[in-house]
Amino acid sequence: MTHTPPEDEQPEIVDEVETSRAPLLEHLTELRSRLIWSLLALSVATIGCFFFAQDIYEFLLNPFARMAQEIRGTKLDFIYTAPMEFFFAKLKLAVFAGIFVAFPFIAWQVYAFVAPGLYKNERGAFWPYLVLAPILFSTGAAFVYYIMLPMLARFTVGMELTDSEVANITMLPRVADYLSLVMALMLAFGISFQLPLVLTLLGKIGVVSSEGLSKGRKFAVVGILGFSALFTPPDMISQILLAAPVLLLYEIGILSVKMIEKKEAEREATSAAE
Numbered sequence: 001m002t003h004t005p006p007e008d009e010q011p012e013i014v015d016e017v018e019t020s021r022a023p024l025l026e027h028l029t030e031l032r033s034r035l036i037w038s039l040l041a042l043s044v045a046t047i048g049c050f051f052f053a054q055d056i057y058e059f060l061l062n063p064f065a066r067m068a069q070e071i072r073g074t075k076l077d078f079i080y081t082a083p084m085e086f087f088f089a090k091l092k093l094a095v096f097a098g099i100f101v102a103f104p105f106i107a108w109q110v111y112a113f114v115a116p117g118l119y120k121n122e123r124g125a126f127w128p129y130l131v132l133a134p135i136l137f138s139t140g141a142a143f144v145y146y147i148m149l150p151m152l153a154r155f156t157v158g159m160e161l162t163d164s165e166v167a168n169i170t171m172l173p174r175v176a177d178y179l180s181l182v183m184a185l186m187l188a189f190g191i192s193f194q195l196p197l198v199l200t201l202l203g204k205i206g207v208v209s210s211e212g213l214s215k216g217r218k219f220a221v222v223g224i225l226g227f228s229a230l231f232t233p234p235d236m237i238s239q240i241l242l243a244a245p246v247l248l249l250y251e252i253g254i255l256s257v258k259m260i261e262k263k264e265a266e267r268e269a270t271s272a273a274e
Helices: 013-050 053-072 084-118 120-157 175-191 194-203 210-215 217-231 236-273
Strands: none
Touching: 013 053, 013 084, 053 084, 053 120, 053 175, 084 120, 084 175, 120 175, 120 194, 120 236, 175 236, 194 217, 210 217, 210 236, 217 236
């Protein structure tokens, strides 16, 4: 015959469930609130950027068009072949620029959400990554703007055929195609320039080591070349222009992880001595 404990001695299962449920609901409510604020910030930034979309487009067009005019001697013409093509190109550009403008606010929302769950030293370590990520992304985008686009213009305009006895072959790029190309290149380079940051973070939490990264260098080279072929135009110049700095950034990542390992070893030695 089983003994049933008195009602006041039975474990309060319901109370434990309610206790664990309340923080979860609070976190979900906070997450929803921060997502809403982030989307509102992105929407406001996108609307604001739309009024300057044509100026932004001309800014992105400048290095390519200027180099093309220098080679041709005449101004380069861009076309659109659908009635609403240029409008949707400007709308797409407004969203792209809005992400850049709203990123500091969105990044702050991310930090404010995760910060309560971090220790003080972890919060201090999180800030540099939050600040360096947009800087490295902007560096990659600037690399595209100042180096990649002029070289791409020189390569593509150089293929024009204007002295043929049969027919002239000239480039008439579409506004949407050019914007898609610039956005793809800036995203590819911006993400690629995050490599040292990602490797440093992985090294800090012990996922990778400098020795392992050094041994895996040949696999990294193959992966970087494949990434370059996937995210750049189908010409060797563009692929080399992306692969070369990313390989350099990989080496910088190895050195960064090695420095972290050295500091960690010194900290452990100090703790052992005490």
